[in-house]
Amino acid sequence: xxxxxxxxxxxxxxxxxxxxxxxxxxxxxxxxxxxxxxxxxxxxxxxxxxxxxxxxxxxxxxxxxxxxxxxxxxxxxxxxxxxxxxxxxxxxxxxxxxxxxxxxxxxxxxxxxxxxxxxxxxxxxxxxxxxxxxxxxxxxxxxxxxxxxxxxxxxxxxxxxxxxxxxxxxxxxxxxxxxxxxxxxxxxxxxxxxxxxxxxxxxxxxxxxxxxxxxxxxxxxxxxxxxxxxxxxxxxxxxxx
Amino acid sequence: xxxxxxxxxxxxxxxxxxxxxxxxxxxxxxxxxxxxxxxxxxxxxxxxxxxxxxxxxxxxxxxxxxxxxxxxxxxxxxxxxxxxxxxxxxxxxxxxxxxxxxxxxxxxxxxxxxxxxxxxxxxxxxxxxxxxxxxxxxxxxxxxxxxxxxxxxxxxxxxxxxxxxxxxxxxxxxxxxxxxxxxxxxxxxxxxxxxxxxxxxxxxxxxxxxxxxxxxxxxxxxxxxxxxxxxxxxxxxxxxxxxxxxxxxxxxxxxxxxxxxxxxxxxxxxxxxxxxxxxxxxxxxxxxxxxxxxxxxxxxxxxxxxxxxxxxxxxxxxxxxxxxxxxxxxxxxxxxxxxxxxxxxxxxxxxxxxxxxxxxxxxxxxxxxxxxxxxxxxxxxxxxxxxxxxxxxxxxxxxxxxxxxxxxxxxxxxxxxxxxxxxxxxxxxxxxxxxxxxxxxxxxxxxxxxxxxxxxxxxxxxxx
Numbered sequence: 001x002x003x004x005x006x007x008x009x010x011x012x013x014x015x016x017x018x019x020x021x022x023x024x025x026x027x028x029x030x031x032x033x034x035x036x037x038x039x040x041x042x043x044x045x046x047x048x049x050x051x052x053x054x055x056x057x058x059x060x061x062x063x064x065x066x067x068x069x070x071x072x073x074x075x076x077x078x079x080x081x082x083x084x085x086x087x088x089x090x091x092x093x094x095x096x097x098x099x100x101x102x103x104x105x106x107x108x109x110x111x112x113x114x115x116x117x118x119x120x121x122x123x124x125x126x127x128x129x130x131x132x133x134x135x136x137x138x139x140x141x142x143x144x145x146x147x148x149x150x151x152x153x154x155x156x157x158x159x160x161x162x163x164x165x166x167x168x169x170x171x172x173x174x175x176x177x178x179x180x181x182x183x184x185x186x187x188x189x190x191x192x193x194x195x196x197x198x199x200x201x202x203x204x205x206x207x208x209x210x211x212x213x214x215x216x217x218x219x220x221x222x223x224x225x226x227x228x229x230x231x232x233x234x235x236x237x238x239x240x241x
Numbered sequence: 242x243x244x245x246x247x248x249x250x251x252x253x254x255x256x257x258x259x260x261x262x263x264x265x266x267x268x269x270x271x272x273x274x275x276x277x278x279x280x281x282x283x284x285x286x287x288x289x290x291x292x293x294x295x296x297x298x299x300x301x302x303x304x305x306x307x308x309x310x311x312x313x314x315x316x317x318x319x320x321x322x323x324x325x326x327x328x329x330x331x332x333x334x335x336x337x338x339x340x341x342x343x344x345x346x347x348x349x350x351x352x353x354x355x356x357x358x359x360x361x362x363x364x365x366x367x368x369x370x371x372x373x374x375x376x377x378x379x380x381x382x383x384x385x386x387x388x389x390x391x392x393x394x395x396x397x398x399x400x401x402x403x404x405x406x407x408x409x410x411x412x413x414x415x416x417x418x419x420x421x422x423x424x425x426x427x428x429x430x431x432x433x434x435x436x437x438x439x440x441x442x443x444x445x446x447x448x449x450x451x452x453x454x455x456x457x458x459x460x461x462x463x464x465x466x467x468x469x470x471x472x473x474x475x476x477x478x479x480x481x482x483x484x485x486x487x488x489x490x491x492x493x494x495x496x497x498x499x500x501x502x503x504x505x506x507x508x509x510x511x512x513x514x515x516x517x518x519x520x521x522x523x524x525x526x527x528x529x530x531x532x533x534x535x536x537x538x539x540x541x542x543x544x545x546x547x548x549x550x551x552x553x554x555x556x557x558x559x560x561x562x563x564x565x566x567x568x569x570x571x572x573x574x575x576x577x578x579x580x581x582x583x584x585x586x587x588x589x590x591x592x593x594x595x596x597x598x599x600x601x602x603x604x605x606x607x608x609x610x611x612x613x614x615x616x617x618x619x620x621x622x623x624x625x626x627x628x629x630x631x632x633x634x635x636x637x638x639x640x641x642x643x644x645x646x647x648x649x650x651x652x653x654x655x656x657x658x659x660x661x662x663x664x665x666x667x668x669x670x671x672x673x674x675x676x677x678x679x680x681x682x683x684x685x686x687x688x689x690x691x692x693x694x695x696x697x698x699x700x701x702x703x704x705x
Contacts, residue, residue, distance in 0.1 A: 009695045009696070011650075013695060014660070014694050014695040014696055015660050015663070015664070015690070015691065015694055015695075016688050016690065016691055017691065018691045018693065018694055018695035018698050019691075021695035021698075021699075022695065022698060022699075025699075037695075037696070037699050039653060039657075039696060039700070040653040041653070042649075042650040042651070042653055042656050043646075043650045045650070047643075047646065048643050048646060048647060049624070050605060050624065050627070051627060051631070051639070051643065052624070052627030052628045052629075052630055052631035052632075053631055053640070053643040053647070054628050054631075054632075055647070056643045056644065056646060056647030057647075059647045059650075059651055060646075060647060060650040060651065063650060063651045091624075140604070140605070140606035140607055140608075141605075141607070144606070144607035144608070144610070144611055145607065171608075172564055172608075173564045173604050173606035173608065175564065175604060176604065177603065177604025177605055177606070178604075178605075179601075179639075179677075180601065180602075180603065180604045180605070181604075181680075181681065182677040182680040182681055183598075183601055183680075184252070184565075184569075184601075184602060185680040185681065185683050185684050186252065186253050186256045186257075186683075186684065187252065187256060187565055187568045187569055187602070188604070188684065189683070189684025189685065190256045190262075190568045191564050191565070191568060191604070192684070192685065194266075194564070194568075216688050217685065219686075219688065220681070220684075220685025220686045220687065220688065221684065221685045223685070223686040224684065224685050224686050
């Protein structure tokens with residue numbers, strides 16, 4: 001039975017990695033979902049919220065609620081943005097009864113992409129094929145705020161031709177951290193290089209994550225180091241055939 | 242100023258120092274691993290329940306701090322000890338100086354105490370020609386090297402055995418020795434003499450127990466026992482947040498502290514000190530003092546959200562878990578406390594205007610909160626501090642950028658247009674490497690802008 005899902009294509013994916021959004025939409029459609037994209041959507045407000053600009057964050061969060069208030073399922077290709085909406089909107093609207101209530105109504109309808117697949121669509125094998133060895137990077141907010149750990153790995157293991165190899169420090173931060181990456185460039189870069197050592201040691205040719213921001217950081221650092229290792233969003237892997 | 246150039250320089254230097262990076266990364270990795278083993282559900286199934294309990298006990302103790310502190314004072318006095326209340330660090334030093342003067346003491350021995358580091362006690366005592374010798378091995382090494390402790394529980398974590406050989410040779414004029422066991426023996430010989438000659442022993446306190454008036458100290462080397470029993474006078478210096486209501490609460494905290502700090506089930510020694518030597522006892526000090534330090538703590542108590550910063554039991558687990566601490570090390574954090582806990586308590590103790598960069602020195606990865614035995618929500622407090630900092634400052638490019646962001650992100654059509662323009666501009670060579678782009682590009686390649694945004698692709702797709 002086909003159902004309608006609304007996708008929230010995060011600002012980073014929209015502007016820098018549109019192929020990730022297209023891949024996610026493609027996987028959902030293949031599973032029989034009718035995918036809608038609301039053209040009025042912009043950002044989840046996390047950049048402002050994490051930097052301490054709550055007035056601006058509040059305005060953008062309120063916009064998000066206006067755009068998505070009547071959507072039944074909102075699927076997001078990012079653990080970090082999902083957590084912003086499902087966890088931190090409550091902080092933003094604390095003391096504002098109406099919006100706080102709306103945030104509460106919205107939260108259970110917002111799904112990180114991999115979790116939507118494993119818990120709503122109830123699939124693990126999406127019929128994808130990808131030849132190669134990959135390693136999976138746990139993005140921090142997905143892991144520690146949403147407690148997403150096994151789902152993406154189960155999806156990966158069901159991909160034809162794919163071998164999943166665990167790295168030694170899968171749970172360690174890639175060093176992105178939003179404005180942290182440019183406020184403390186050496187520290188952020190150092191964290192990426194530590195992560196890359198662990199990725200490289202697996203012998204994988206591709207590192208996979210459910211957050212494009214981590215992948216942007218890792219991809220940039222891998223390229224800087226002259227490494228041939230590629231980065232791919234889980235949606236891109238699952239869309240390959 | 243956002244960050245002093247010297248501080249920025251210090252961070253850069255540490256990140257580039259391969260020797261220190263390796264020493265700190267591997268030592269923290271070991272501690273991290275030992276902790277993970279010690280709290281794993283198959284060996285410690287009650288861990289999560291104890292964490293919640295510890296959190297509730299601390300919450301309760303701090304909400305009733307006045308009551309428990311008075312009870313503690315009454316009980317210490319009934320055992321023949323005395324409690325001294327210090328509003329600021331200088332008052333602690335003044336009290337000890339006065340005591341040393343009256344008793345004619347010029348040599349003091351100290352066991353490891355972050356609280357005395359926080360108030361620069363050693364420097365203050367040295368300023369008055371008193372010799373205060375650290376007796377914890379790691380702490381002794383950093384004292385000999387004229388440095389600050391690098392880590393809350395492992396003060397010399399950044400030193401290799403060769404570094405330590407250099408320090409001992411240079412400062413104690415002994416033959417060079419690279420074997421850790423033999424290095425420990427060298428320190429032990431020197432320190433034994435100090436223990437026997439010292440007139441005052443100074444310790445910190447891991448816990449203050451209200452219902453029994455006891456100071457509880459944990460350690461692995463036995464130096465705390467000597468410090469607190471060999472000299473005629475024992476002074477324990479403690480932040481007033483160290484209070485626990487009942488002795489039975491220790492059943493929760495001692496388990497959590499040792500496992501979280503070093504992965505031990507219990508530390509080698511646990512001392513319960515409640516007053517001076519009594520009639521008929523063969524050892525113990527003749528005088529027993531507990532100095533309770535405020536130094537910003539009660540101000541912090543007033544904030545309901547951030548009050549939990551005071552729950553900290555100084556286990557150091559958040560440092561070992563923190564990828565930022567493991568890169569920038571302990572000495573680049575201003576103040577005595579480093580790592581995630583330092584990033585939240587130092588700005589709250591000293592005020593947000595000094596070192597406003599501290600709460601930003603985090604990728605908000607949450608690894609600290611995950612391992613905190615008393616469940617301090619460190620990322621949440623970092624976010625709250627960032628909010629307070631931006632609210633207290635005006636102007637600045639970043640603020641303008643976020644104003645623009647807030648304005649644009651509510652106007653989808655303009656946002657889409659701006660995205661298209663930015664995509665074109667970013668293709669002009671060199672332009673993306675301006676401003677924050679330069680900081681990004683110093684470490685990473687800049688991502689190429691997509692030819693077309695998702696929204697434009699999607700619209701196109703729907704047309705066809």
